[in-house]
Amino acid sequence: MARTRKRKIRVDDVDYRWTVSRADPGHVVVRVWGINGGQNVRLEERVTFDDPWLNYGPIITTDPERxxxxxxxxxVTPRLVERMIRSALADPVSGAWRT
Structure with a gap:
């Protein structure tokens, strides 16, 4: 994850941009921002991800069934980002969206 690529996604006729960046060897941070109801909003969520390049040795020595x-x-896929957006929109009280 040397560079951060800005991607675009549309959920319920609203355009958002999102990026993924490494937080540590076992996590990435997904950031989503866009225009929602006339306000600039941002969603940031830490997602568990064991980078295969960083964990190659442990992965290949682990029992394949485990x-x-x-x-x-x-x-992190667009489908996951869409679920994150929908979840945050469904529960605005949770504070997932930051203004």
Whole structure:
């Protein structure tokens, strides 16, 4: 994750931008921002992700049947970002959205 790429996503006719950056070897931070109801808003969420490049040795030496339960290898996808946005919009009291 050498560079941060800004991506675009549309949820319920609202455009958002999002990025993923490394927080530490076991986590990434997903940042989402856009225009929501006339206010600039931002969502930031820490997501578990064991980077295969950083964890190559432990991954290949783990029992193949246990890799999925020991390591979080699913990358952040637009589908996950959409779920994060919908969840934050459904529960605005949680404070997930920051102005």
């Amino acid at each position: 890799v999925a339960e020991v390591f979080a290898l699913d990358p």
